[in-house]
Each structure stands twice: as structure tokens, then as C-alpha cells.
Amino acid sequence: MTTYRIALHRDEKPKPRKRRINGVEFVVATPPSYLPDGLAYEYDEEDGILRILFQYLGNAEKAVRQEGGEKVSFLVGENSQKLLAVEIQVDHKGEELSSVRIVVTDQVPKALQRVRAGSQVVKDNYGIAGKALREHGAEIASTVCQ
Amino acid sequence: MSHLWREHELSRNWKRFLVIVNVATALALTLYSTAISLPVNNLGTQATLREKITVFVDEKVPFWVVISVVGVFVVTGIIVRVADHRWNPQTPYVRAALEALQIDLWSQPPATLDGSDHRHRITLFQAQRRNWFVKRFTEDKHSHRLVPRARLPRGLGRDPQKIWLCDHHHGNLCTGIAGQVYASNTSLATSPLPDLANGGSKKKYAKMTNDMEREETIYSRVIGGIPLMSSSGGRWGVLVLDSCDPHAIDPNKWEETSVQEKVKILSSNLPEAKS
Numbered sequence: 001m002t003t004y005r006i007a008l009h010r011d012e013k014p015k016p017r018k019r020r021i022n023g024v025e026f027v028v029a030t031p032p033s034y035l036p037d038g039l040a041y042e043y044d045e046e047d048g049i050l051r052i053l054f055q056y057l058g059n060a061e062k063a064v065r066q067e068g069g070e071k072v073s074f075l076v077g078e079n080s081q082k083l084l085a086v087e088i089q090v091d092h093k094g095e096e097l098s099s100v101r102i103v104v105t106d107q108v109p110k111a112l113q114r115v116r117a118g119s120q121v122v123k124d125n126y127g128i129a130g131k132a133l134r135e136h137g138a139e140i141a142s143t144v145c146q
Numbered sequence: 147m148s149h150l151w152r153e154h155e156l157s158r159n160w161k162r163f164l165v166i167v168n169v170a171t172a173l174a175l176t177l178y179s180t181a182i183s184l185p186v187n188n189l190g191t192q193a194t195l196r197e198k199i200t201v202f203v204d205e206k207v208p209f210w211v212v213i214s215v216v217g218v219f220v221v222t223g224i225i226v227r228v229a230d231h232r233w234n235p236q237t238p239y240v241r242a243a244l245e246a247l248q249i250d251l252w253s254q255p256p257a258t259l260d261g262s263d264h265r266h267r268i269t270l271f272q273a274q275r276r277n278w279f280v281k282r283f284t285e286d287k288h289s290h291r292l293v294p295r296a297r298l299p300r301g302l303g304r305d306p307q308k309i310w311l312c313d314h315h316h317g318n319l320c321t322g323i324a325g326q327v328y329a330s331n332t333s334l335a336t337s338p339l340p341d342l343a344n345g346g347s348k349k350k351y352a353k354m355t356n357d358m359e360r361e362e363t364i365y366s367r368v369i370g371g372i373p374l375m376s377s378s379g380g381r382w383g384v385l386v387l388d389s390c391d392p393h394a395i396d397p398n399k400w401e402e403t404s405v406q407e408k409v410k411i412l413s414s415n416l417p418e419a420k421s
Contacts, residue, residue, distance in 0.1 A: 016397040021326065021334075022318070024354050027397045029333040032406040033375040033413055057407065058414020061379035079379035121332055 004143055005055075006136050007038040014124050030124040034082050039132055043090070043144045050088040050100070050144050054129055059084075068111040072103070081118055082125045086133070090144060100144055105137030164222045171219035178203060178212060243412040244268050244298045250405045251387065252394060265390050267366075270296040270374075270412075271324050272383040273312065289313045292324045292384060324384045326356050327371030331381065333400055335370035338392035367392035372400065372409055376416045383416075385409065 016029035036054040043050050063075035063084045071089035076082065088103055109130030117123040133140075181203040184196065193201065252266045271292040281287055288311040310328075312320035317329030327334050339354055340346025342365045352359045355369060366388035376382045387395055399405060 013401065016333075016335075016401070021330065022356070024356070025337050026326075027335045027337070027370075028330075029335075029397045029400055031331065031333045031373045031375075032400075032409040033373070035406060037410075057410035058377050059379070060377040077379045079381075080375060082379070119331060 003040050003042040004140075005038055005040045006132075006139070008036055008128075008132055013128055030121055030128075033080070034121050034125040034128075036083075036125075036128060036132070039136070041140050041143070048090050050090050050104075050140070052086045052088070052104070052133070052140065054083050054085065054132075056082070056084075066115065068115065069107065072108055072111055074112070074115065081122045083112070083129045086129075101138055101141035104140050105134050108133050108137075161226065164226050168219060168222040168226060171215050171222070174215055175212075175219060178207065178215075239415055240270065240296055240412065241298075243408050244270065244296065247385075247405065247408045247412075248298055250402065250408065251399060252389075266394055267388050268298045269294050269324075269386045269388075270383065271310065271328075271386060273328060273381060286311070287313070288319055289315065290328075292322075292328060295383075320356070322357050323355055323369040323371055323388075324386050327373055327384045327386070328381065331373050333370070333372045333397060335387075335395050335397045336368055339365070339367050339369070341367065341392075364390065366390060368395045370395040370397065374409070374413050374416060377414045382413070385412070 013035050014030055016027050019026055019028045033056065035056075037057055038055045039052055040055060041050065041052045059077075061080060061082075061084070062078040064078050066074045066076055068074045068086070073087045074083060075085040075087070077084055086108055088100075088108070090100055112126040112130045115126060117126055181200050184200050186193070186197045186200050189197075189201070248266065248268055251268075272295045273290045274293050275290055276286075276288060281289070290312050292310040292312055294308065308322075310320070310322040310324045312325040312328045317326075320326055320329040323334065323336060336354055340348075340351045342348060342351060348359045351365065367390055369386065369388040371384045371386045373384055374382045389395060
């Protein structure tokens with residue numbers, strides 16, 4: 001099983017924004033611990049699972065599984081709720097490139113939007129993950145369907 | 147060296163177990179010494195219950211049992227003490243990370259970071275759970291407090307003393323910008339704060355900094371903070387940045403990879419958050 005890696009760039013992360021808290025204006029930014037440095041992906045041929053891992057420097061948090069819809073499940077941090085991995089059931093390696101690509105670039109980001117995020121930072125984290133999948137989904141799908 | 151505390155760390159359950167054993171043995175030894183020291187005036191059927199217990203302990207408890215209990219008390223005490231090796235915020239990696247951050251944020255070389263320079267500061271606050279006794283028997287119901295553990299520059303040769311109160315469940319109870327950052331779990335920066343040296347309003351300053359009106363020697367013109375998480379994802383504390391220059395804190399700079407990496411390196415070496 002080969003693992004591929006993609007580094008995420010600064011442009012793919014949300015920009016600081018202004019927000020009023022208790023009547024006082026602040027500039028609010030997503031904390032570094034919720035910003036993935038990159039993503040890695042691998043295809044487990046035995047189980048037929050495409051696993052996309054979001055990498056955070058020094059992270060050793062336990063993962064909790066959450067259903068993300070048909071053939072998709074998410075692994076989120078037990079304490080932080082940030083997205084650690086996405087698992088997609090790909091029936092066989094010969095599955096058509098276009099169908100895998102649609103799942104990665106469209107279905108998963110949409111499913112991430114539906115997942116109940118407890119706080120704004122978690123929403124931001126899912127937003128970054130969705131954006132990264134839209135951006136790099138084609139590359140991921142083409143590797144799996146080679 | 148920086149990982150020394152990890153090597154001594156016990157799981158919370160083990161530590162709890164050892165503390166219970168330690169306390170139980172201490173209690174047993176106290177009862178034993180009390181029992182054998184009390185006088186016995188009556189024996190047989192006329193003896194009181196206390197006297198019967200004293201005689202029983204004196205005659206039936208072998209000396210090797212007492213020695214074993216003393217041994218268990220000493221050994222568990224030592225293990226708990228060694229395992230409770232507290233995280234030292236003055237370890238070289240913390241200092242190095244804070245210095246590197248200071249250079250990244252303000253292009254300020256460490257050589258100028260002496261005690262007299264208060265222009266830009268970085269303070270590391272650790273969230274500590276408050277004692278149940280304090281919460282139970284006082285009016286102060288805050289669940290946590292943010293305790294300063296390290297600061298650059300080190301000011302007047304002593305660590306910062308100000309403690310901010312915060313609450314896991316009621317964000318509006320949190321005090322200071324540090325409390326605000328902890329409650330919202332997001333990186334925050336104030337807009338430029340009133341210049342109190344030139345007639346700015348103290349009331350407005352207090353409102354903007356989420357604090358009460360107070361006398362200070364230095365009033366920061368801008369304050370920001372970044373929440374810190376330990377590697378297991380628990381909320382650990384806050385890194386507060388403040389400066390006398392109202393334009394010195396730029397959250398866009400926090401987005402730079404080098405700044406984020408340093409914060410992440412700092413976070414990944416923090417001890418487990420006890421929330």
C-alpha cells in the first residue's frame with residue numbers, strides 16, 4: 001500500500017475576519033491547531049477503502065468515527081472534533097475514475113458541510129478539508145483508479 | 147531533556163490508584179499507632195470496645211505487617227512524587243519556540259529581549275482546573291483559571307503574576323483577552339486600544355480588554371491571543387501577544403507558515419491538558 005502526500009498552501013486556508021464579541025470588534029482567525037499541514041492518501045486494496053488523512057503537526061489525538069453518508073465515513077478528533085481522516089469505500093480498484101472523483105470532490109465536501117460542527121473553528125476546519133478535497137480530488141481519484 | 151516529564155508521566159488512573167493506596171496506608175499507620183499508644187486499664191469481659199481493639203492490634207498484628215505497610219506508604223509516596231514531576235515552562239524548547247515566534251512576528255532578535263524592553267511581549271498561559279473546594283464554598287464558580295507560565299521578555303526579573311479566570315461552559319464568565327481566546331477557542335486580536343497616556347478612556351479600555359478598570363504601569367495598545375492544544379487535542383491554554391505599538395499585531399502574519407509551525411511545535415510538546 002503506497003501513501004501519497006500533498007502539502008496544503010496558505011491560500012487554501014481561511015483568511016482572518018472581523019467579528020464583534022460582546023460589542024467589541026476583534027480580528028478572528030482559525031487557530032493553527034485546526035489548520036492541516038497537508039493530506040496523505042492511500043488505497044487499501046484488501047478492504048477496498050480509499051483513506052484520506054489530514055495531517056497536523058504533532059497530533060496524537062484519538063479518532064472517533066462518524067458516518068458521512070453512503071460509503072463515506074469520517075474520523076474526527078475525540079476532543080477537538082477536527083477532521084483527521086475520510087474513508088471512502090471503493091468497491092474495486094477498477095471502479096470508474098469519474099465516479100471516485102465525484103465522491104471525493106463533490107459528495108465528501110457536501111457531506112462535511114452537513115456534519116454538525118459544534119463551533120466555528122470546527123466548521124472552518126471542515127471547510128478547509130472540503131476545499132482541499134475539491135482542489136486535489138482529481139489527483140487522488142486518478143491514483144486510485146490507475 | 148524537553149521530554150523528561152513524559153518519561154515520568156503516569157496515567158491518571160494509575161496515579162489515582164497510588165494516591166489512594168498511599169492515603170490508605172497512612173491512615174492505617176495512624177490508627178495503628180493511636181491504638182497501641184492508648185492505655186488499657188481493663189482486660190477480659192470488663193474491657194471496653196476501644197480497649198479490646200488496642201489489645202487485638204497489640205497482640206495479633208505482626209510486626210512484619212506494620213513494616214510492610216510502612217514500606218508501601220514510602221514507595222507509593224515516592225512514585226507519586228516522582229511521577230508528579232511538573233512540566234517546567236522554562237525548558238529550553240519553550241524558550242526557543244517563544245523567541246523564534248517573537249522574531250517571526252516582530253523581527254526582533256533575542257539579543258534585544260532584555261528586561262527593559264516592553265514593546266512586544268509573548269506570554270504563555272496554562273489553563274488549570276480550579277479546586278472543587280473553592281468552587282463549592284466560594285462565590286467564584288469559574289471552572290478554570292489561566293496561569294502565566296512563561297513570558298518573553300521576562301519583564302522585571304520575575305514571572306508575570308496576573309491570572310485570568312475562565313469557564314469551560316460559560317464563555318461570558320471569562321476575563322481578559324486570554325479568557326476570551328480560551329472561551330472562543332479561536333485566535334483573536336483587538337483593534338487598537340485607547341492610548342491612556344494621552345487621555346484615553348479607562349472605561350473603554352477595560353471593556354475592550356474584557357477586564358475591570360485597574361492601575362497598570364504599562365497599558366498595551368493591542369492584545370491578541372492564540373489558543374493552544376496539547377497533542378491529544380485537549381485545550382491547554384493560550385499564547386497571548388501584546389504590544390505598546392497599536393499596529394504591532396497583525397493576524398494576517400499568524401497565517402504565515404513559519405509562525406504556525408512554531409505554534410504547532412510548541413503545542414505538540416505541551417503536557418496533557420487536564421480538563
